[in-house]
Amino acid sequence: MPLYWRGQNNASWGLHSKLFRLLMTQNGVVSPQQKPKTKQPYPTEDQMIQAEKQILNLARQDWRYGNMSALEIFARIQHFGGPTRLLDASCNPYIAAWFAVYDPTHEHEDHDARLFALAGYASGNNEQPDYSEEPLSRDPFWFNLHDYEQRAAANWGTGSRRIVWRPPEYESRIAAQNAVFILDGIPITNSRILQYFRKPTGKEYWKRPDILAASSIYAKPFSPNHNARPNQRNLAPTYSFVIAKKAKKEIRSYLEGAFGYRESFIYPDFAGLASKTNNIQFPNLGDLQ
Helix, strand or coil: CCEEEEEECCCCCCECCHHHHHHHHHHCCCCHHHCCCCCCCCCCHHHHHHHHHHHHHHHHHHCCCCCCCHHHHHHHHHHCCCCCCCEEEECCHHHHHHHHHCCCCCCCCCCCEEEEEEECCCCCCCCCCCCCCHHHCCCCHHHHCCCHHHHHHCCCCCCCCCEEECCCCCCHHHHHCCEEEEECCCCCCCHHHHCCCECCCCCCECCHHHHHHHECCCCEECCCCCCCCCCCCCCCEEEEEEECHHHHHHHHHHHHHHHCCCHHHHCCCHHHHHHHHCCCCCCCHHHHC
């Protein structure tokens, strides 16, 4: 079973795309840790699609990228820090580990990090569905799914159609990071699916707010100590590993020494260089006098 890896330098963060996070903030979502007393306005699939249409219109009309497919535009925006529904991942677990321990601003140095391993398909399936033609379309297929019934029929947002897209080398950093993108619809929740999301106590089940607070796609957690079992909903397994904050520096040193992983390797372009210069500690005037 193929695994795709994603590193996050704060273990408390959910597995969310940047567009989903931006819309959560815009909607005023309060996290479950703060124990909100009202129903939270998590982004919906309709809201995500409308945001994506705005992004595509801007790219094609103002920036004149009218000859590009939707996913090519999203991929390029994603790699330069813009909001899309794409989840960055890598085929290389060491690259993902680097992202988990890399923190140029040291903002999260005192937090544990997290490494995700996402399976390409559910246990028991021999082949991942072929979606190679979809990235070539001008507009993504999910724009044509207009309601709950159509999305459920297409397995968009059910956790049964996790798309792992290996893009062409639009930018040099795509090859350097051995990058892939993972995408799916906003989870469609019902009792048949929620029964697979049992809380650690074993007596209660996750609810829709729990699902969306944890991830913007279905990410069924499995124990890395046991083989994933097939399930009727074809939920692909997701594994999670916590990296202790005290181990971050040692892991960074190892990855640089063993593989040469540093900013210039992961971001081998002028955008990466420009970003690095923003974090340089320049000499003080007093040091020169």
